[in-house]
Amino acid sequence: MAELVIPSLLQTLYMVFFSTVFSILIGFPLGILLVITEKGNIWEKPILNNVLNSIINLLRSFPFLILMILLFPLSKLIIGKTIGTTATIVPLSIAAAPFVARVMESSLKEVDRGVIELSLSMGATTPQIITRVLIPEALPSIILGITLTIINIIGYSAMAGSIGGGGLGDLAIRFGLYRFQTNVMVIAVIIIIILVQSVQFVGNTISAKLNKK
Amino acid sequence: MIQIQNLSKDYISNNNILTAVKNVNLHIKKGEIFGIIGLSGAGKSTLIRCINRLEEPTQGKIFIDGVDITSLDKKSLRLMRKEIGMIFQHFNLLSQKTVYENIAFPLKLESKNRNEIDKRVNELLNYVDLSDKKDSYPSQLSGGQKQRVAIARSIANSPKILLSDEGTSALDPKTTKSILSLLNKIRNELGITIVMITHQMEVVKEICDRVAIMEDGEVVESNTVENIFKEPKTKTAKSFIDSISSSVEEEIINPNDFKGKLIRLSFLGDSAKKPIVSWIIKNFNIDINILSGNINKLQLSNVGHLILELIGDEDEINRALHYLEDNENVHVEVI
Numbered sequence: 255m256a257e258l259v260i261p262s263l264l265q266t267l268y269m270v271f272f273s274t275v276f277s278i279l280i281g282f283p284l285g286i287l288l289v290i291t292e293k294g295n296i297w298e299k300p301i302l303n304n305v306l307n308s309i310i311n312l313l314r315s316f317p318f319l320i321l322m323i324l325l326f327p328l329s330k331l332i333i334g335k336t337i338g339t340t341a342t343i344v345p346l347s348i349a350a351a352p353f354v355a356r357v358m359e360s361s362l363k364e365v366d367r368g369v370i371e372l373s374l375s376m377g378a379t380t381p382q383i384i385t386r387v388l389i390p391e392a393l394p395s396i397i398l399g400i401t402l403t404i405i406n407i408i409g410y411s412a413m414a415g416s417i418g419g420g421g422l423g424d425l426a427i428r429f430g431l432y433r434f435q436t437n438v439m440v441i442a443v444i445i446i447i448i449l450v451q452s453v454q455f456v457g458n459t460i461s462a463k464l465n466k467k
Numbered sequence: 468m469i470q471i472q473n474l475s476k477d478y479i480s481n482n483n484i485l486t487a488v489k490n491v492n493l494h495i496k497k498g499e500i501f502g503i504i505g506l507s508g509a510g511k512s513t514l515i516r517c518i519n520r521l522e523e524p525t526q527g528k529i530f531i532d533g534v535d536i537t538s539l540d541k542k543s544l545r546l547m548r549k550e551i552g553m554i555f556q557h558f559n560l561l562s563q564k565t566v567y568e569n570i571a572f573p574l575k576l577e578s579k580n581r582n583e584i585d586k587r588v589n590e591l592l593n594y595v596d597l598s599d600k601k602d603s604y605p606s607q608l609s610g611g612q613k614q615r616v617a618i619a620r621s622i623a624n625s626p627k628i629l630l631s632d633e634g635t636s637a638l639d640p641k642t643t644k645s646i647l648s649l650l651n652k653i654r655n656e657l658g659i660t661i662v663m664i665t666h667q668m669e670v671v672k673e674i675c676d677r678v679a680i681m682e683d684g685e686v687v688e689s690n691t692v693e694n695i696f697k698e699p700k701t702k703t704a705k706s707f708i709d710s711i712s713s714s715v716e717e718e719i720i721n722p723n724d725f726k727g728k729l730i731r732l733s734f735l736g737d738s739a740k741k742p743i744v745s746w747i748i749k750n751f752n753i754d755i756n757i758l759s760g761n762i763n764k765l766q767l768s769n770v771g772h773l774i775l776e777l778i779g780d781e782d783e784i785n786r787a788l789h790y791l792e793d794n795e796n797v798h799v800e801v802i
Contacts, residue, residue, distance in 0.1 A: 368559035375519055376573045376624075377548035386575070390563050466604040467562045 276347035281354025342419030401457025474527035505681035552621030753779030
């Protein structure tokens with residue numbers, strides 16, 4: 255059993271880790287842009303804001319599996335193949351990025367309007383406000399957002415596994431569903447549950463520790 | 468120092484124009500504490516925010532030391548803002564930063580070096596009497612302490628002007644006093660010009676040199692605090708003064724209920740300490756009935772009010788009134 259489960263677990267961790275990193279790299283700047291280009295904010299750009307909103311909504315409307323299939327050519331371009339754990343990171347990251355953008359947007363919007371006004375009154379530049387006020391003030395909430403993202407990606411990765419990505423989701427379907435080895439499926443699901451619980455626990459703990467409010 | 472000329476600010480929403488500030492003209496002198504008082508919605512907050520252009524004026528000019536700040540581009544405006552500190556009703560401290568880091572914030576924006584920042588922050592912590600709280604977070608402080616941090620932060624870059632947007636409105640009366648005396652100390656020792664908006668006449672009375680009274684976006688009256696207390700011209704000014712005097716409301720006193728002549732005496736400065744009523748009784752053959760009275764202690768002097776009923780011979784009363792009017796700093800009004 256262990257020789258089945260451990261490689262799958264490692265594949266899942268690998269997929270989730272890199273997809274999280276890349277989706278944050280894409281989604282976080284988008285989230286910041288969504289906030290600062292909004293009407294009345296520090297870098298008001300209504301048209302850009304509308305365009306961003308539409309793109310993010312569009313990407314979020316796609317059912318994940320369909321988006322993944324649509325993104326196969328992109329995987330091929332970047333990784334060189336469409337099947338396999340590494341290839342899955344591309345669609346996973348792109349599917350999760352708009353989600354990250356929305357989560358970051360809502361975290362950054364929690365920052366008190368007053369402290370932004372204060373920074374403006376002190377002659378802070380827009381980049382200074384973003385890096386020294388918006389992000390540090392929203393950090394505990396951003397950590398919770400990242401937690402949410404990781405858990406979401408764990409869910410996506412299980413689905414991605416079934417169309418060639420490997421990992422625990424793939425294991426559960428191959429053995430549990432197709433070969434009627436229910437015990438493998440149960441163990442795979444239990445491991446996913448433990449994973450989700452641990453991520454949430456760690457995220458909550460870090461966020462609470464950081465929060466001085 | 469600050470010259471506001473024909474300043475107006477309109478807000479446009481759904482084709483409705485709301486004029487928050489209407490054609491305001493003010494001249495604020497260097498080193499003075501200038502109050503702007505008004506009820507909520509009077510436009511005072513918009514007005515003070517125009518001074519550092521947190522609000523863009525629709526019309527008019529604001530000169531600071533001769534520079535028209537309404538014509539500055541973004542970059543020059545940012546530099547100008549560094550010379551204008553600001554404190555707020557809700558303090559606006561960075562909640563995730565310690566007291567020390569909050570005060571260091573404007574210095575770090577300037578990318579000053581570590582030692583310089585450390586020296587200045589400790590100096591400021593000492594100045595606002597919070598050295599023992601330097602590693603605390605804002606959530607661990609009382610309202611008064613939070614405002615002290617905000618004040619220290621606002622003067623960190625040694626600005627020329629300090630704007631206070633309802634800086635004491637969220638504080639209890641005792642804390643308000645201590646914050647006001649800190650502001651006074653800053654003006655006296657550092658020579659910073661302070662512009663404060665408030666809806667509390669106590670604040671104006673306690674600390675301001677001059678005051679502008681705003682109503683519906685306009686400055687309806689502007690004068691030294693003494694003169695406003697002595698002879699308020701508008702109804703709004705009177706009602707602000709009444710809001711802090713414990714005297715019987717004048718409306719309650721109906722002249723028809725009294726046989727004698729009713730007068731309202733206002734004293735300013737030293738005359739408030741003179742036994743004027745006693746002199747009149749001794750010098751003229753009339754009786755005096757005191758209906759109400761109060762004294763307000765202002766920053767530099769006192770203003771007193773008395774409502775008197777003068778009973779006696781008409782000629783004698785008129786002579787007494789002439790005598791009163793001859794006294795400097797006494798204002799007589801027959802009700």
